[in-house]
Amino acid sequence: MRDLGVGFRYLLRGQRWVARHGRQYGFGLLPGLITLVLYAAALVALALWGQDLVGWATPFADDWSSPWLGLFRGFLTAVLFALALLLSVVTFTAVTLLIGQPFYESLSESVDRDVSPDGAAPESGLPVHQELWISARDSLRIVVRAALWGVLLFALGFVPVVGQTAVPVLGVFVTGFFLTEELTAVALQRRRVDLRDRLALLRARKTLIWGFGTPLALAFLVPFVAVFLMPGAVAGATLLARDLRGEEIAEGEPDGEQEPTSKGDAGW
Structure with missing residues (x-):
């Protein structure tokens, strides 16, 4: 259960990092604003x-008497909107990251x-167009996986x-979970970690992932x-990625705080 707290601290540390780098934070808002306008519409x-x-999807209920017709279709409308909201939360990150790919990479x-103790950052060595395609x-x-989960949860909503x-x-x-993956x-x-291996890393540390992603989802x-x-979520997710890969996180924080590395927190 300690991993829950570690994941949440990564989220907070990411927000603190961008708070001290105002220019990058400002540019990082633009992709989110564009995506927000599209999703809001x-x-x-x-x-x-x-x-x-x-009403179009439930013609079999046209002859139902009042108030059952209104209650039935009203409930389905509410569930449909809730499903759309859930999918928008999951896909918002994917679309925003795609729009803001160059900034978020930087x-x-x-x-x-x-x-990093040596001040170095891993590089994929791939051309930009290939990175965008991947x-x-x-x-x-x-998004397809998230949509399948959304359909399942939609069906379970009737229970x-x-x-x-x-x-x-x-x-x-x-x-x-899906927010954290994105x-x-x-x-x-x-770091040239493909999707299958990324999912394996996240599934092996579900408590850590939920500690980071669940508050963010809310x-x-x-x-x-x-x-x-x-922007801060991307920064925090970078720290989380280092944890998942077993890479050392320097104790000397940019904000002057001394926080233990995740290995010590997680009891490795």
């Missing part, structure tokens, strides 16, 4: 026409140099009691928060 459209979509490298391909694969209690909690943990991919791709549910947390 899609969610508003769903809110306006979601009930019509549900930010992640800077964090690596700050905390990032887009892997992001699409993660009485469980669907209104356990399923939302499970949804936050699932979202936190964020750590920035640093891990530079924060991302608040409008506009995701935009302001994205």
Whole structure:
């Protein structure tokens, strides 16, 4: 359980890092703002026409008497919007990272140099266009996995009691896992770690991943928060990636704090 606290501290340390690097933080807001406008437009459209979509998809209920017809379709509309919100949280990171790929690569490298004992940052050695292709391909694969989980959670939402209690909690943990995968991919791709191996690393340390990703998933549910947390989340995910790879994190923090490395925290 100690890994939960370690993961959360990485998230906080990432936010502190970008707070001291204002220029990089400012540029890091732009991709998130662009993505936010696109997603907000899609969610508003769903809110306006979601009930019509549900009505079109459930013609068998046209002859139901009141109030059952309204309750049934109203519930489906609410669940549909909740599913869209869940998917938007998961895919927001992927789209924002893709739009802001050059900046976030630079930010992640800077964090690596700050905390590396030798001041060096790993480099993939791949051309930019190939890095973009790998990032887009892997992001699409993660989005598909997240969508499958979303459909499953959507179906479980119809189960009485469980669907209104356990399923939302499970949804936050699932979202936190996929958010963390997308964020750590920035640093891990530079280390030439492919998607399958990245997922294996994350699954082996689920408690650490949830400590980082679950609070972030909850924060991302608040409008506009995701935009302001994205740069710091990338910075924190770089620290997390070093932990997952067993790389040393220098104890001398840029902010002057002395925090133990994750190996000591996690009891390695």
